[in-house]
Amino acid sequence: MKMTNKEDTANTDIGPDTTLLLVDDDAPFLRRLARAMETRGFTVDTSESVTEGLAKVKNQPPAYAVVDLRLEDGNGLDVVSALHERRPDAKVVVLTGYGNIATAVTAVKLGAIDYLSKPADADDVFNALLNTSNGKAPPPENPMSADRVRWEHIQRVYEACDRNVSETARRLNMHRRTLQRILAKRAPR
Structure with missing residues (x-):
């Protein structure tokens, strides 16, 4: 995973509430992404399970969240749904190594603004959270089998x-x- 330091993007479009919850059971990935998002101006809180993520959403729903789809103790979509109920304006990005159309559609219906496949770098996550991408993604080079x-x-x-x-x-x-x-x-x- 490539983590670049983009000082020029730090805190530019985040807004007044910079709280970000990262939910992923891959501890090294979680630490790297947390550090990268902190350098971009977010106030980061982390969770390694659905249970912990749900508790943090219940206590203090963040303005932003990055949630892994498959966690050891359940489905990350439960965290997305709970966050959307508690804070409908929250921007959520779903990350997964098991990308498919059905779960992407479900994630968007539950309130996610984007769906990224792992490995995603910090720039991709940042752009998805702030929706700063330039235009549409290029079409795939190889169609589905x-x-x-x-x-x-x-x-x-x-x-x-x-x-x-x-x-x-x-x-x-x-x-x-x-x-x-x-x-x-x-x-x-």
Whole structure:
């Protein structure tokens, strides 16, 4: 992960409330991102679990948040939803190493403003939080494979069923254990 020091961007567009909550169970990544965001003018608080993140949102909802999707004790979307309920104006970016369209759509519906795949550098996170990117992202060089399209469809149905494996398997006419194995794997390329 590339962390650059951008003193010229520090505190320029953040606004009066500079509170930022980072929720990620990868401790080294969390420390590096926290340091990088502090140099850009944020007042950073960190959490390594959904439970801890929810407690911090309940006690003092931040103006900004960067939340990992998959955490050891649950789904980061629960933190996004709780923050949006407590503070609808909060800007949330979801980070994940397991990017897919269905969870991106769900994250946006729950109040996230952007969805970034890991590894994302501090500039990408900063730009997403402040929405300072210049135009649209370039189109992908390689389109999705048939396996990836299938995986995306499964993820979309899974999210539509509120992450209920049995109901998703029934709707897809698939054995529940087969679906569990598919969901446990990383997305195909």
